Amino acid sequence: MSNVISQKSKVFVAMSGGVDSSVAAALLKKQGYEVVGVHMKCYNVDGCAEQDAEDARRVAEVLGIPFYVFDFEKEYKEKVVEYMVNGYRQGITPNPDVMCNKEIKFGLFLKKALEMGADYVATGHYVRLRTTIDNKQLTTDKRNKNIGQMSNVKCQMFAAKDSNKDQSYFLWTLAQEQLWHCLFPIGDYWKSEVRVMAKKFDLPNAEKKDSQGICFLGQVTLKDFLGSYLPEKRGLVLNTAGKVVGEHSGAHFYTIGQRHLGFNQQPTTNNQQPLYVAEKDVQENAILVAEENSPALYKNEINLRQVNFIDQRLTIDSSRRVWVRVRYRQPLFPATLKISRKLSAVSCKLTFDERQKFVAAGQSAVFYDGHGKMLGGGIIA
DSSP: OOOOOOTTOEEEEEOOSSHHHHHHHHHHHHTTOEEEEEEEEOOOSSSTHHHHHHHHHHHHHHHTOOEEEEEOHHHHIIIIIHHHHHHHHHTOOOOHHHHHIIIIIIIIIHHHHHHTTOSEEEOOOOEEEEEEETTEEOOGGGOOGGGGGOTTEEEEEEEOSSTTTOOGGGGTTOOHHHHTTEEOTTTTSOHHHHHHHHHHTTOTTTTOOOOOSOGGGTTSOHHHHHHTTSOOOOEEEEETTSOEEEEESOGGGOOTTOOOOOOEEOOOSSOOOOEEEEEEETTTTEEEEEETTOGGGEEEEEEEEEEEESSGGGGSSEEEEEEEESSTTOOOEEEEEEEEEETTEEEEEEEEEEEEEOOOTTSEEEEEOTTSBEEEEEEEO
16 A cells, blocks of 8 residues: 555655656656656766666656756765765765765755645655554545644654565654655555556656666776775784784775675685674774674674654663664664663663674664564664
């Protein structure tokens, strides 16, 4: 079931040029919304965004909806690209997709759409949005923009029906005032169903492949991109025994859990098992690597910063059982969330039932209840 809200509401749909956002626009038009297509021009390295914009325009033409291009290139570079580069410079592993959603799609785009008369914005994210009043879920035909100001009305996010495509992990920063203006039309469908609908709607991009990796890089590798901002700096690669096993070109180029290390490895007579980055120190410019089952690759608990709770009632001192993921597409695992509040500051600690592998500072930890409802998230400290 899709999120039908008001048959007369105006919706600005963020159309990337891909299949998912195109089907989202088609579904909303079919449901009776006044749909406006918008392609966001953002920073792009290899020029592939030009084709994406053209694909979005062609879909809008087929659907017979107005189409605009919002130029956010400058803001995207400042708020997403520089955030990512600075994160690697500091030795953490930033998540540009989370920042893009926070600052661009549900920041600048939402603000401009509302200023232009939109009631809602919609995207092709695989996530489900539900509305409750006094903790009771509304049927989809009873939600309207007038009751959004009531304090007992809340929006709740749930993982998508298609767990392989679920993108709720990237949306944990959203607040109630943003969620109220959001629609996620494809969250209740399987990806295979979305592909079928794209053909039924005769969309010109129905066969287009899904994008992979960091969107603004295109075919450019992350290391090559970072190399244009961060200088190479030769340093040592150490194993868990403290032995030098190689030389790298800069600790800031590596991420926790990385296997394809690309460093000059010293020869060994032993049968060398694959090595993974366990720790990195950009101040000392050193990397610690470990074999696959080494305890150095695991963590039992983490602290979170910049925590956001979808339901603000969780901000009181408490301890509760949750289901967590610390990287995209990782299966959810059980943990205990400890929330501590001192004056206006809220701190959170996650203690895992079983130690978790490849936990990287700077990435997001997102937590859910046992029914797939997102409770919130934060940055791994």
